[in-house]
Amino acid sequence: MFEVDKQIFLWINGLAGRSAVADSIIQGIANDYFVIVSFCLGLLAIWFGSTSKEMQKAVIAAVISIGLASLLVVLSNHFYFRPRPFTELPTNLLFYKPSDSSFPSNLATILMAISIPIFWTNKKIGSLFIGASIITGLARVYVGIHYPFDILGGFILALLASLAAIYILKIMKKYFDLLLRMLEKVFLA
Amino acid sequence: MTIFELSLRYSILIFLAVTGVLHAIAAYRGLKGISFFTYKISAYIFAAITIIPPLAIFFTWNERWPIGLIQGPEQFYCFIAGTIVALVFTLGLSSILKRTSITDDPGELHGISALKNMTYYQAIKQLIRSKGSNCSK
Numbered sequence: 001m002f003e004v005d006k007q008i009f010l011w012i013n014g015l016a017g018r019s020a021v022a023d024s025i026i027q028g029i030a031n032d033y034f035v036i037v038s039f040c041l042g043l044l045a046i047w048f049g050s051t052s053k054e055m056q057k058a059v060i061a062a063v064i065s066i067g068l069a070s071l072l073v074v075l076s077n078h079f080y081f082r083p084r085p086f087t088e089l090p091t092n093l094l095f096y097k098p099s100d101s102s103f104p105s106n107l108a109t110i111l112m113a114i115s116i117p118i119f120w121t122n123k124k125i126g127s128l129f130i131g132a133s134i135i136t137g138l139a140r141v142y143v144g145i146h147y148p149f150d151i152l153g154g155f156i157l158a159l160l161a162s163l164a165a166i167y168i169l170k171i172m173k174k175y176f177d178l179l180l181r182m183l184e185k186v187f188l189a
Numbered sequence: 190m191t192i193f194e195l196s197l198r199y200s201i202l203i204f205l206a207v208t209g210v211l212h213a214i215a216a217y218r219g220l221k222g223i224s225f226f227t228y229k230i231s232a233y234i235f236a237a238i239t240i241i242p243p244l245a246i247f248f249t250w251n252e253r254w255p256i257g258l259i260q261g262p263e264q265f266y267c268f269i270a271g272t273i274v275a276l277v278f279t280l281g282l283s284s285i286l287k288r289t290s291i292t293d294d295p296g297e298l299h300g301i302s303a304l305k306n307m308t309y310y311q312a313i314k315q316l317i318r319s320k321g322s323n324c325s326k
Contacts, residue, residue: 028248032258037203037247040268041210041240048301049214070261096255106261184300187312 005149009085012141012148016092027094030139032107035132039114042129046118047189053180054121056189057169060176061117065158065165069113072157077101086144094143104154105146108137112158113165120166190254196267199259202243203271204278209239211279215304222291222304222312223283284310 016023028034047059082103086093100106111133119126137151169176183189213236215224226232246253259267287308298319303312 027251031248031251033199033247033250033264034244036264037206037268038244041206044207044272045210045214048211049217051218051302096251096258110261185316187301187303187309187316189300 002149005147006085006089008148009141010089012138013085013092013144016094016142016144023094026139026142029136030095030143030145035111035136036107039111039129039132043114043118046125056180057176058117058121060179061120061162061165061169062114064168065113065117065162066110068164069109069158069161072161073104073106073109073154076104076153076157082147082150084145085147091144093145095145098145102146103150104157105137105140105150106154108133108140108146108151109154109158109161111136112155113161116159116162117165120162192259192263195254195259196263199264200267200271200274202246203268204275205239206243207272207275208279209236209243211275212236213240218301218305220301220304222287222306222308223279225279225283225286227290280309284308 016026043059043062046055050056077100080103081101084098084102085091086097112130115126115129115133118129133155137146137155140146141148141151180189212224212226212232214220216229216232216236219229221227224232226235288310291306291308291311298312298315307315
């Protein structure tokens with residue numbers, strides 16, 4: 001299985017270095033700031049811009065999901081360390097050299113953890129978030145810092161975290177409704 | 190550049206971008222009470238000016254500061270700090286700028302939609318007033 005992972009990595013990363021423009025764009029997408037900040041601004045826009053209570057609950061679920069996904073990443077890193085591809089394979093590295101475990105991709109996990117609760121409530125907006133998460137995941141492989149399975153593993157952890165967050169929101173509905181009512185009282189929801 | 194300077198820079202960029210997002214939302218939903226501007230077009234232009242440059246800087250962050258890395262938790266705290274300051278700044282400044290141009294019409298005193306007719310300060314004042322009159326009854 002890891003052989004397949006390495007072959008896919010070599011194929012995707014092998015595309016790097018052919019076009020300076022493509023490399024620059026993909027480096028920007030893959031970095032640790034741009035997409036995650038855009039996602040958070042998106043959540044803020046959904047919170048204040050949507051008239052639907054369900055969308056505001058989806059934002060709350062996304063925030064819970066981020067917390068749970070981070071916890072799953074910490075746990076995974078505690079039990080399993082996978083070296084980065086650039087330490088094992090000939091790599092076109094377009095990024096700085098991270099020293100933490102390659103599996104799972106922290107960024108891919110967090111992005112998908114935000115996307116799934118939004119998709120659960122609104123398929124159209126959620127699809128945009130999921131599409132951006134997948135593109136960012138692929139970009140991280142392209143720049144040489146993750147194997148494809150690191151991204152896939154991150155997405156699976158994110159799915160678990162999101163489902164747990166949606167379940168928490170469901171079983172604690174009355175408390176979250178109360179929170180929304182309180183925020184509504186002070187004109188913030 | 191120290192990690193403190195980088196974090197400060199990050200927070201300022203978040204502050205600008207969030208202020209812009211709030212203005213775009215204000216224009217989109219007609220929330221006159223939280224916008225600094227009278228016309229929607231001005232709010233959209235202001236939003237573009239405050240959102241696009243910070244995002245462009247985030248896009249090229251690793252090229253600008255190749256060894257400047259803000260870890261996930263620090264990013265989270267900086268984002269929250271920048272967002273809170275932007276929210277307080279936007280609600281505060283719009284309340285000052287629009288104190289005379291918006292009459293505190295208590296049409297709808299419920300949720301964010303109340304800010305279509307009132308500034309945040311006027312809405313809070315109405316809320317306190319209505320609570321006071323409920324208590325005296």
